[in-house]
Amino acid sequence: MTNFVPTPSIPAPDIVRCAYMEIVVTDLAKSRAFYVDLLGLHVTEEDENNIYLRSLEEFIHHNLVLRKGPIAAVAAFAYRVKSPAEVDAAEAYYKELGCRTERRKEGFTKGIGDSVRVEDPLGFPYEFFYDVEHVERLTQRYDLYSAGELVRLDHFNQVTPDVPRGRKYLEDLGFRVSEDIQDSDGVTYAAWMHRKQTVHDTALTGGNGPRMHHIAFATHEKHNIIQICDKMGALRISDRIERGPGRHGVSNAFYLYILDPDGHRIEIYTQDYYTGDPDNPTITWDVHDNQRRDWWGNPVVPSWYTEASLVLDLDGNPQPVIEREEKSEMAVTVGADGFSYTRKDGNPDGDRTGFKLGAQL
Amino acid sequence: MTNFVPTPSIPAPDIVRCAYMEIVVTDLAKSRAFYVDLLGLHVTEEDENNIYLRSLEEFIHHNLVLRKGPIAAVAAFAYRVKSPAEVDAAEAYYKELGCRTERRKEGFTKGIGDSVRVEDPLGFPYEFFYDVEHVERLTQRYDLYSAGELVRLDHFNQVTPDVPRGRKYLEDLGFRVSEDIQDSDGVTYAAWMHRKQTVHDTALTGGNGPRMHHIAFATHEKHNIIQICDKMGALRISDRIERGPGRHGVSNAFYLYILDPDGHRIEIYTQDYYTGDPDNPTITWDVHDNQRRDWWGNPVVPSWYTEASLVLDLDGNPQPVIEREEKSEMAVTVGADGFSYTRKDGNPDGDRTGFKLGAQL
Amino acid sequence: MTNFVPTPSIPAPDIVRCAYMEIVVTDLAKSRAFYVDLLGLHVTEEDENNIYLRSLEEFIHHNLVLRKGPIAAVAAFAYRVKSPAEVDAAEAYYKELGCRTERRKEGFTKGIGDSVRVEDPLGFPYEFFYDVEHVERLTQRYDLYSAGELVRLDHFNQVTPDVPRGRKYLEDLGFRVSEDIQDSDGVTYAAWMHRKQTVHDTALTGGNGPRMHHIAFATHEKHNIIQICDKMGALRISDRIERGPGRHGVSNAFYLYILDPDGHRIEIYTQDYYTGDPDNPTITWDVHDNQRRDWWGNPVVPSWYTEASLVLDLDGNPQPVIEREEKSEMAVTVGADGFSYTRKDGNPDGDRTGFKLGAQL
C-alpha cells in the first residue's frame, strides 16, 4: 500500500534531541506579546526581524526562533546531534536518500554553528547541528521564575498523510516508537517517537501534510499549566485556548493546547515518563478508546484535527499539502456516538481486567 | 412579575453554614464504591440502609447521608444554626411563612439532635439543627490522606424556576449575595449566596425546579482535583466526569463536576475567596460573557444545564417540578455563536480596560 | 498570680478581622525591594515617606503600610469592625478600660476613614475602623499573579509576657481561642485567637513584650511558599529565611518565616482550617510535644523565640519591653534533649492511640 522511504546504506546521524524550531510569524510585535509577555520565554537576542527565545533550563542559544515573514509557516525542525561529525553524517544520509540538502558552516540562525538543512522524504524542513553558542542556564534564577514558567522544549508534532511511511523513515533515522494509535483494521493514526529518554522528540499525526501540528514546552508541575489558562482568561484571550487542560492517555502527560497570533499551535506539557531502557514497551491504543487522547474522556475539538501550520522548503516556499487517503481519526471518533467507548463490552461497571488497554507489555 | 415570598415579621434563624445533605440512592453498594472507594469520604457509621460520611476536616457527625431508597432524590439540605434556640427560631419562622414543618427532638438522622425540617417556599426540604455528635476531626491524620482528599463540605446548589424570588427569600433568611449572572434585560440566571465567609453556602440556578443541582466538597489544592479525574480514568468511568476540570469565572474556584451512580451531581471545588466583610461586593456577570462559568471559555455541556436531582417533601414523595418561564441560560448561550464573547466590542485584542467584567465594586 | 484586665460593662466592638498593620521601616527603598520586588505585594499608592500595599484578593485600600522612620517598629495593629457605629463602641470600650485613645475622623493612614487608635492594656497600639476606600480586587488578575503570590492578610502575632492575661482580655473583646500551648503545670506558652473563620486573627506568644512577633500573609498553595524560598536563594538572601518552610502542628498550616530588612518578621502561611462553628474545639498542645510548632519535628531556631519588633505608643515612642516572668518555651524545649518527645512513653513504635495529642474534642 505504502511506498516506504528506502533505508540508506550508511549510518543515520546520532541525534540527541529536538532542539529548536524556526517559525515565520506575520506580526512580530504580536508574537512577542504571546511568547514573551504571556508565556514568559526568555529572550536571548532580538532584532527587528527575529526574536531568539529559550526556556528556563536551556543552555543552548534558543529553542524557538520567531522570524518575521509574509506567510505564517515553519522554516525548520532542528535537532541537535552528538558531535560535529554527525552533521556530516546527516548530510550524507539525506543525500543518499535523494533529498535536497543545504549546508551552512555559519549556521542558519544566530547562535547555531555548522548545520545542514534538508527537505526530508516527508516534505519537512529538518535541520541537524552540533555547534552552539552557550548561554546562561536559568535553572536556579527563581527571581525570573513566572507562575507559568516553561522549563524545557519537549517535542515537535508533525502532520503527515501516511503515518507508517513516516514512522519507518524515522525509525531508520534512529527514533524509537513509544506509543501509537491504531484500529483493528491495521490503520495507524498517529505515532510517538523519541531519541531522548522521554515519550517523544517528535510525533506523527495522520492528516493532510506536511504540516506542523504543534511544538511543546514542558513545565515543572501541573499548576504551572493551569496558570497559563488563568492568565489567558485574565487577558480575555480565552478563545486562544484550543483544547485542554487535560491528561493525555498517550504519554500520560498533563497538557494544554493554545494558539499563537498566527494560529501556530503550542502545547504545554508536563510529567510523561522515562523511556530510556532498550526494551521500553510500545503502547498501542485503540482509536476507539475515548481516553486515548484525553484520559478523562473530554472530547477533542475538530480544529485540533484539521488545523496545522504550513512548512517551508529550502527556498522558503510553502510545501504543497497532500491529502491523507486513509481514514481520519476525527471521522472515526467524533460525532457518531457508537464509535467511542470508555468501557469494554461486557464490562458495564468499568472494572479493570488485567493490564490497561494497549500492549503495555 | 414575580410573587415574592413575604418577609416574616420575626427574626430569621441565625444560620452558621451548610452542614450536610441527605440523599436517597438506589444501590447502596454502588454509591459506597463511589463516595468511599473513589472519593475517599470517611465513614463515620453505616448500617444496611444508611452510610454516614464526612470530609477530612469535619468535626460533626457527617456531611452526607446516603440512604437507600426506591427513587434517587434529596431528602434534606441541612444547615447548622448558631445555638439550640435558633432551631426554635427556624421553626417559628417557617410557620409564619405558612410552610409545613416537622420537629424532631431526636433528629432525623444519626449523630444529629434536635432538628426541624421544612418544606420551604421554593419547595426544598431544608433542615436546621444545632446539636451534633462530635467525632474525630481528621485534619492531621495524614496517614489517611488520599491523593484526591476532600477536606470540607463547601456548598449546595439548587435549581429553581424564579431566581429573584428565591434570592429574596434567602436574603430574608440572612444569606448575602456574593455573585450573580444577569443579562441586559434584567433577567437573573443564577445567584450565589453565603452565610459562612466563602462565596456560597448555597446557590440558585435558574431552571425547572425544585431540584438539587449539586453538592460541593472542597480540596486543599488543584492537583487533588486532577487526581480525582485521573482516578476516574483509571477506573474507566471517565463518562461520569460531566464537566471540567476548569476555573470558574463566578467564584474563581477551580472545579470539577462528576456524577454518582444515580446521577446526583458532585462538585469538587477549591480556592474561592473571603467574603466576610460587611461590604463584600456583589459581582454581576453578563450571561453572554463566556468566561463567566469557565474562565478559560470552555463550553458548558448541555446536561449540566438540564439534569438535576428530584427533591422530596416531608412525606418522602418527590416534589413536582415546575418549569422555568424566563429565558434559559443554555438557550441564550449555547449553540448560536453570536451570543457568546470573550472580548468586548471594539476591543479586538482583548486588552483589559478598567476593572474586569462584572460590577466588582 | 495575674492581674487580669477588668471586663468592661459595655459591649465590645464587633470586630470583623485583622485588616492591616502599619510598620515603621528605616530604609524605604530596601523595604520596597523586599515587599514589592521579592514578595510581590501590590502597591495601591506611595509617596516619599509611605508605601501602601495590598495582597491580591484584598478590596480595601491596604493590608500593610510601610512608613519611613528612625526606629523600626509597629505603629498599629488595625482591625476592621462591622459598621461605623462599632468605631464608637471601640472608643467607649477602651475608655472604660482606662486606656489612652485617639479618634481621627479622617483616619490615621490614607485610604482609611474614621478610626480610633488605642494603647491597649497589653501595651499594643490597636486600631479599629470601618470606612475604607475600596480598590480593585485583583483576584482574577492572573496577568499579575506571581509564582509566590500573596493572596490575603491572614493574621498578626504579638509577644506578651503574660499569655493568660492577654487571652482573657482578647476573649472579652470577642476573640475565641482555637488552639494553645500549655504544660502540665498549667503554664500557657501561647494562644491563637480568631474573629474571622480561620485559626486566628492574632496570636499571643509568651515572651518579653509588648512586641510584634510577625505578620502573616496567605498563599493559595504550598508551592507558592516554596517559590519564595527559591527566589530568596536566587537573590542570595537565604540568610533572611529564618525558619521553615514546614508544617505547623498548631493550625496545621504550611508555613515560612522570613525577615525584612529591618528584622520585622513575615510569615507566609497556607491551608489552616475552618473555625466558624460556635463549638469549634480548642486544641491544647503539650509544650513538650516537639511536633507542636513543626509537625515534622524540625527544630525552632532560637532567634524565633527571642527576636521581635518594638511597638509604638500613640506619640510614636517605643513601648518599654517588660520581661516574661513565667517559664520560656525556648528554655523548656531547646537544647536539653530530655524535654522533647515525638512519641509518648510506652509507645516506642510511634503507633497512634485514639485521637492525636491535644484536646481535639
Next chain:
Amino acid sequence: MTNFVPTPSIPAPDIVRCAYMEIVVTDLAKSRAFYVDLLGLHVTEEDENNIYLRSLEEFIHHNLVLRKGPIAAVAAFAYRVKSPAEVDAAEAYYKELGCRTERRKEGFTKGIGDSVRVEDPLGFPYEFFYDVEHVERLTQRYDLYSAGELVRLDHFNQVTPDVPRGRKYLEDLGFRVSEDIQDSDGVTYAAWMHRKQTVHDTALTGGNGPRMHHIAFATHEKHNIIQICDKMGALRISDRIERGPGRHGVSNAFYLYILDPDGHRIEIYTQDYYTGDPDNPTITWDVHDNQRRDWWGNPVVPSWYTEASLVLDLDGNPQPVIEREEKSEMAVTVGADGFSYTRKDGNPDGDRTGFKLGAQL
C-alpha cells in the same frame, strides 16, 4: 596523592541506568511497614525472607529488594546495561581491573536474569544485568496513586574516602560528572555522576567508606514529598525525618531525607534537570557556599555527614570502612561561623553578578 584505579584496555559495559538496590534489613515486618505502608512502594512479590518492591512507573521486576538478615547493610547496587552482551563486557572489565566477580545466569534476585556482581575497586558490591521479568507498569493506575507516590528510582549515593579516585573510576566506566563540590585548595568533597539523562545515577560523597549514603526515589511534584513528611508526623515518627524538605543547590531538586527502621537513608527527590547533551556543563560549587546543599541555606544536620550503611562483599560480609584522609565537608562548614557564606565579599546586599556561583559553563 591518590592511587587512581587503572583504566582497563577493554571497553566499559554500556550502562543504561541505576536499576535496583538490594538491602539487608533486620526486621522484615518493620521494613515492610516503612516501605509499603508509609512510602507506598508496590510489592511485586514477597516471601518470608524477601520483599521485592517497585515504584509506580517501573516496568522491571523491582527497584528495591528487602532481604532479611542479621546485619543491616547493602548487598548490591545494580545497574541495567544495554544488552545481554554488556553483562559479558562488565564481567571482562572488572576481571581486567583485578576485581572479584561472580556470574549467575539465573540472577541473584528473583525477576532478574543473567547478572554479574563484582567487588569494585572502591569496595562496593556492583551488579550489572540486562534480562528482567517485565511487570505491569502502573503509570496510569491512578486508582493506586497515593498522595506521596514514588514514581521512579532516581539514584544511588555512595560514601568513599577518596572522591577523585572514585570519580576517575566511574568516568572510565562511562559516567559523566554533572556537578561537584570543591574548595579553593583543590579538595573535592562530592561528585554527581550520570548515565541516564538526569543529574545522577550515583553520587560520591567524601567520607569513611565504602558505605551507602542513600537511595533516592522520585515523585512527580513537590507536594508529594510534603505529604510524606505530613504522614510521618501523623504516625508520630517525625524523628525519622533526618533532613529537609528543602531545595538542593546541587541538582536543583526538591528533596527530603528519611531513615528506615535500620537507619538506611532514603531520599525523596523531584525536578532536577536534563543532562543528555554531550556538552552538558559540569557545575562546580564552592564548599563554603552555604546554599550548595540547601538552596535556602538551611543547615545540614551532622548525622547526614557521618551516618551511612555498611556494604557487603560477595560472601555477604561487611566491607571494612576506611577513613577519609582529606578534609571533611562537615568539619569545614559546620559550627565555625566564618566558614559559610551566602553572599560574596563586597556584595553585602546579595546582588547577583554575572552567572550564579559555580562554573556553570
